[in-house]
Amino acid sequence: MKIGLYFGTYNPIHVGHLIIANYMADFTELDQVWLVVTPQNPLKKKNTLLEDYHRLAMVEIAVEDNTKLTASNIEFKLPQPSYTSNTLAYLKEKHPKHEFSLIMGEDNLRTLHKWKNFDQILNNHMIYVYPRALTEQERTEVIEQTETENTLAQHKNVIVCDAPVMKVSASFIRKAIKDKKDVRYLLTEPVFKYVTDMNFYKK
Known part of the structure; x- marks a missing residue:
């Protein structure tokens, strides 16, 4: 079976x-x-990052009716901090x-070389790349990194996909909730209910 690993903090999944x-x-x-929830780095306590089990629970209820997710x-x-190469090695063994x-x-993809x-990752695993809406700061960085990205994008194991992309971020959603804005359409109904019932991101 071919499994795609989509890593993220999912704080919250949207x-x-x-x-x-x-x-x-x-x-x-x-x-x-597989939507792989990235655990909180124990050395970096971030007030905005929910406990691991809450973020996992939101992902579970977001995908529970989809057999492909x-x-x-x-x-x-796994040991912290999490390195993707270690995770891949563990999954391959398991x-x-x-x-x-x-x-x-x-x-x-632009920072993969770091x-x-x-x-080892690039030569032993396919990488599916989707476009991203960039911030102004990222656009400046892109100009400097274009050559690296172009080289990696040409690699036989890299597949650039024309996936639909929304310019929405978890940080935008957290700030919107804190500012008492309505985010119901940016989250699935079960996730919106979970966030609301738990009073997350309001402070």
């Missing part, structure tokens, strides 16, 4: 994440997409019959 995940599961050769807490069990690929935004064991 419709933009789900559109990407569903596109990859339906319009590529992947059989399933699965919430994964695999990195909760699920030898599965073929694991990565799903990432074009912004991550990742631990990036050559």
